[in-house]
Amino acid sequence: MKKIKGLIFDLNGVLLLDQHLHDEIFKKVAFDITGRTPTDEEFKNIFHGRDNKGVFEYMTGRTLEPAELERRAREKELAYQELCRKTGPSYRLSDGATELLENLRTRNIPYTIATSSPRMNIGFFNEMLNLEKWFDMNKIVCTEGTMRGKPAPDLYLKAAQVLALQPADCVVIEDARTGIAAAYAAGIGHIIAIGPKDTHETLQKIEGVSEVIEQLSEVDIARLF
Numbered sequence: 001m002k003k004i005k006g007l008i009f010d011l012n013g014v015l016l017l018d019q020h021l022h023d024e025i026f027k028k029v030a031f032d033i034t035g036r037t038p039t040d041e042e043f044k045n046i047f048h049g050r051d052n053k054g055v056f057e058y059m060t061g062r063t064l065e066p067a068e069l070e071r072r073a074r075e076k077e078l079a080y081q082e083l084c085r086k087t088g089p090s091y092r093l094s095d096g097a098t099e100l101l102e103n104l105r106t107r108n109i110p111y112t113i114a115t116s117s118p119r120m121n122i123g124f125f126n127e128m129l130n131l132e133k134w135f136d137m138n139k140i141v142c143t144e145g146t147m148r149g150k151p152a153p154d155l156y157l158k159a160a161q162v163l164a165l166q167p168a169d170c171v172v173i174e175d176a177r178t179g180i181a182a183a184y185a186a187g188i189g190h191i192i193a194i195g196p197k198d199t200h201e202t203l204q205k206i207e208g209v210s211e212v213i214e215q216l217s218e219v220d221i222a223r224l225f
Contacts, residue, residue, distance in 0.1 A: 049176025184208030
């Protein structure tokens, strides 16, 4: 296979296994808006990996004015942050993450994050997870209202640009269908899907997926780079 030059992480569901926390908050928010709880298929295919704009417009069934979107998103993220603080020591980087990051840094391999999380959460993640120990915070790409959210390719195109690389020279690690679709649309050279064993058969069938892993310790840096 072609050697890759840089690595782009998704954050939620990859470096941080917090999807259940987002889901808990969105269940409450969705019930308030729609009067029902989203189905597992809706979470998998619509909620996971998307930015707040995409999720709230799906729930309301309309295009939201910026002020309303900002209000709803802020309320949701503050509720998420409060829940995270209550989680305690289990709120941490995922298994294998620090070892992989150390390996990348030792080898001088450029890497960053491209996340659907809003900018208001980046400081929170740094506070809770000490991201600045591993990442140049100025190079983290997130949704700020100026780019389309996943599954559009914008976040991954911007992340490759931040690394001064072509998308085809990058590997992306993603857990969500919408994120995988975004990476594929961006022309990413190697897409690694991550998830529990019982999801591997499904993940492998998604267009663009190069390989499937269960945790970050399985990323073969020597082979990829």
